[in-house]
Amino acid sequence: MKDSLNAIINARLQGSDELHRITMENDRFAQVTVQSVAATAGERELDAAGNLVVPPFVEPHIHLDAALTAGQPRWNQSGTLFEGIECWSERKASLTRDDVVGRAEQTLKLFADNGIQHVRTHVDVTDPTLTGLKAMLEVRERMAKIVDLQIVAFPQEGLWSFPQGKELMEESVRLGADVVGGIPHFEFTRDYGVESVQWLVALAHKHDLLVDVHCDEIDDPESRFLEVLAAEALRRDYGSRVTASHTCAMGSYNDHYCSRLFRLLKKSGLRFLSMPTESLHLQGRFDNYPKRRGLTRVPELLDAGLKVAFGQDSIRDPWYPLGNGNMLRTLDVGLHACHMLGMGWIDHSLELITDNGAAALDLKEYGIEEGLPARCVVLQGRSPYEVLLGQLPVLASVRDGRVLVDRRS
Ligand code: 17E
Ligand code: FE2
Numbered sequence: 001m002k003d004s005l006n007a008i009i010n011a012r013l014q015g016s017d018e019l020h021r022i023t024m025e026n027d028r029f030a031q032v033t034v035q036s037v038a039a040t041a042g043e044r045e046l047d048a049a050g051n052l053v054v055p056p057f058v059e060p061h062i063h064l065d066a067a068l069t070a071g072q073p074r075w076n077q078s079g080t081l082f083e084g085i086e087c088w089s090e091r092k093a094s095l096t097r098d099d100v101v102g103r104a105e106q107t108l109k110l111f112a113d114n115g116i117q118h119v120r121t122h123v124d125v126t127d128p129t130l131t132g133l134k135a136m137l138e139v140r141e142r143m144a145k146i147v148d149l150q151i152v153a154f155p156q157e158g159l160w161s162f163p164q165g166k167e168l169m170e171e172s173v174r175l176g177a178d179v180v181g182g183i184p185h186f187e188f189t190r191d192y193g194v195e196s197v198q199w200l201v202a203l204a205h206k207h208d209l210l211v212d213v214h215c216d217e218i219d220d221p222e223s224r225f226l227e228v229l230a231a232e233a234l235r236r237d238y239g240s241r242v243t244a245s246h247t248c249a250m251g252s253y254n255d256h257y258c259s260r261l262f263r264l265l266k267k268s269g270l271r272f273l274s275m276p277t278e279s280l281h282l283q284g285r286f287d288n289y290p291k292r293r294g295l296t297r298v299p300e301l302l303d304a305g306l307k308v309a310f311g312q313d314s315i316r317d318p319w320y321p322l323g324n325g326n327m328l329r330t331l332d333v334g335l336h337a338c339h340m341l342g343m344g345w346i347d348h349s350l351e352l353i354t355d356n357g358a359a360a361l362d363l364k365e366y367g368i369e370e371g372l373p374a375r376c377v378v379l380q381g382r383s384p385y386e387v388l389l390g391q392l393p394v395l396a397s398v399r400d401g402r403v404l405v406d407r408r409s
Helices: 081-092 097-113 131-142 165-175 190-206 225-235 255-268 276-282 298-303 327-337 343-347 349-353 355-360 384-390
Strands: 007-012 019-025 028-035 045-047 057-062 116-124 148-154 179-182 210-215 242-246 271-274 308-310 376-378 396-399 402-406
Touching: 007 376, 057 355, 097 116, 097 131, 097 402, 116 131, 116 210, 116 355, 131 148, 131 165, 148 165, 148 210, 165 190, 179 190, 190 210, 190 225, 210 225, 225 242, 225 255, 255 298, 271 298, 271 355, 276 327, 298 308, 308 327, 308 349, 308 355, 327 349, 327 384, 343 349, 343 384, 349 355, 349 384
Parallel strands: 007 045, 057 116, 116 148, 148 179, 179 210, 210 242, 242 271, 271 308
Antiparallel strands: 007 019, 019 028, 376 396, 396 402
8 A cells, every 4th residue: 555545444543442543644644533333444544443543653762773682792791781891892893884784774664664753862972983873873864754863962971081072972963963962871970971971961952952961870879970960951941852872870868868859850750761671671780699681760751740651761782682573572571570560550651652652752742633644553452451461563654654564364
């Protein structure tokens, strides 16, 4: 079906028991109306057959420059973040443009096949040649028909602790990165971490860019860079454009500190991303028993009214050997790890891989509403519960009125 669709019929929308007809015009949603009875599909109409139709999945945090490099040049034997960084540093030395473009595109095609249409990727810019960044800027354009790609200039080996770290970040911004990244918990000293966060938020603000910091990705309860990031976001009234990724240490903070911290987090309104499969695998590595889960306080953040989304983080790279592009797998693991299998959470669970990811990416046009770009996925199930039970691939994915994926037999 190459032509644009006129409508999706027999669509079930979240929060409603009725079937809907969703019409499209000029690649945008036109009308969303309730159907009294099930209809048969006319020309250029897609029959959702009573399945749930939701906005496209959002993958808010992935490292595409490292995707599909697991075991190269060696396997991460300890399973720690730190050995992953060492393995990657060795692999980074042999990066070429074709190598990065090939792996990134293969991964994005896999994502598109799984109903993902919005992706934020980190790209390591602690590389004097900036090979990965330049290649990813190309990928952003080459893949625009199937996916919207945001690029984070990510200083994997530090802004303050890597030679020319700041200059490489400034150059990345000049070349066209969308988002400024950071890694304060990996800087050599606490002071370096604090200064780097203050500096990178100022840089993003100056250039009107987004911020996404790998923040406190460590089980150390004394890693407290989130408060610095939140305070900077608040001071500049920039919270909706700032994302804290990982914040694993929050899973180890004491409740006294958290009660103070949450006051600031609520005021700042910054976004949170948790990568459950990755953190379960990489964190808790220096614990004997009992071992921590290494995840941030997801239900508590949501209860506080903050936006939290789940991401995959890795796909077969030095940090994590698995991954298949199916966000329902990530969601399933996250709900388990965060004690969120109560039906109240399950009913709202798809927001963690759709709306909340869109909030982190600060997407202006996202959702199934009149006038917005005609982008959505048809899931296999009539409710979030059924979708989670099956974890089946998306039945269809529609982008700007065109059918990208169609698994209906
Ligand atoms: N780099 C990092 O610092 N943390 C991660 N989780 C990955 C790369 C995947
Ligand atoms: Fe990451």
